[in-house]
Amino acid sequence: MAGIKAKAKLKNGVVSVKALIKNPSMTYNMAEKKTGSRDNADFITHFSATLNGEVVADFSTSQFLSKNPIFKFEFKGIGAKKDKIKLVAMNNHGKTYKGKAKIK
Amino acid sequence: MERRKFLSMTLGAIALAAVPASIRAEDFRKSKPAVWTTKNVMNGKKVTEDGVMAAIKALYGSNSLTMEGVKLKAPDVASNGGAIPVDFSTDKDVKSIAVFQNANPEAAVMVVDVNKYSVNKYSIKIKMASSGTITIVAQGNDGKLYAAQKTLDVALGGCEG
Numbered sequence: 001m002a003g004i005k006a007k008a009k010l011k012n013g014v015v016s017v018k019a020l021i022k023n024p025s026m027t028y029n030m031a032e033k034k035t036g037s038r039d040n041a042d043f044i045t046h047f048s049a050t051l052n053g054e055v056v057a058d059f060s061t062s063q064f065l066s067k068n069p070i071f072k073f074e075f076k077g078i079g080a081k082k083d084k085i086k087l088v089a090m091n092n093h094g095k096t097y098k099g100k101a102k103i104k
Numbered sequence: 105m106e107r108r109k110f111l112s113m114t115l116g117a118i119a120l121a122a123v124p125a126s127i128r129a130e131d132f133r134k135s136k137p138a139v140w141t142t143k144n145v146m147n148g149k150k151v152t153e154d155g156v157m158a159a160i161k162a163l164y165g166s167n168s169l170t171m172e173g174v175k176l177k178a179p180d181v182a183s184n185g186g187a188i189p190v191d192f193s194t195d196k197d198v199k200s201i202a203v204f205q206n207a208n209p210e211a212a213v214m215v216v217d218v219n220k221y222s223v224n225k226y227s228i229k230i231k232m233a234s235s236g237t238i239t240i241v242a243q244g245n246d247g248k249l250y251a252a253q254k255t256l257d258v259a260l261g262g263c264e265g
Contacts, residue, residue: 014223025231029209045133058217060132062140064208064231066187072227077220 004087004099014076017049017057020068021089021097027063044069044097047089051079079103132200132215138162139202142211156204156239159211163202164243173250174201176240185232185258193225196250198242203228207236207258232258 006019024042031040044065049057056075079085081103089097133140139162144155160167177191185207194201201224203213213230216222224242232238237255244250 027209027231046131054221055219056221058130058219060130060215060217062210062212062214064205064210064213066229066231070227070229074223074225075219075221076223 004089004097006085006087006099006101008079008085008101008103010079010081010103014074015056015079015085015103016072016074017085017101019047019049019071019087019099019101021047021071021099022068023089023091023097025063025065025067025069041092043092044089045092047071047087049073050086050088051075051083054078056085130200130217132163132217136163136215139212139215140210143209144206144211155211156206156237159204160202160239160241160249163212163215164241164249166249168249169241169251170248171251171253173244174240174242174252176238176252176254178238178254178256181257181259182232183259185234187229188232188256188258189227189229190238191225191227192240192252194242194250195224196242197245198224198250199245201226201240201242203230204239204241205230205232205236206239207232207234209233232256234258 004019004021008015008017021044023044026042028038028041032038043063044061047059048055057073083103085101087099139159142155142159142162157167173196174194182188198218200218201216204211205213235257237253239253242250
């Protein structure tokens, strides 16, 4: 399973999350040059994080994130130590990437 | 009549509760498809700025920007265009934040759907094919579009675009 590596930390009431999605982030132009077909483009289109069923971060993304894109974001008002954040991303072909991060 | 009303209401409530969290957040690729196809390059010619402005208009319906309230940090010179660190934050009360650039074939990079838990402070890494300008636009709940821009040199293009 393709995955997401993530870390989450609680400090002064704010949870900061760092997530890395394993994805080549290949644009249409790169796919055309390297494989001859634009259809081989592979990039993340959507990434979201939920905690206890509540969305804490939500990104709609395009081809122009770096390879293995890294996201850092913060949230507050929810989350305690040892809570698990669920991370789900999807690429342009509908493949899902999943990951979890335990708040430290 | 009362009973029927009650039933339909409960059914409605159940249907609402059953919608998974991932659907409740706005997917900007679905709701605003035009944003993601707005091009920086037209007929082989690079259009400066216009692509970004057109994408902002496609997303928010307006592109009159207020150049304040958003902090944007990116390097002056990026040695590797494949992974340019971009940090942005805002203290304003905002609904969403979008990232654009004018170096790649299309303008849009990312749209953040802000929620009630968000501390609007983000770091991402993006690709840029050549030197260009990054534009961050935050849609305030007061209807204003707060923005920040940064022009940087890219030594080695990142997406061969």
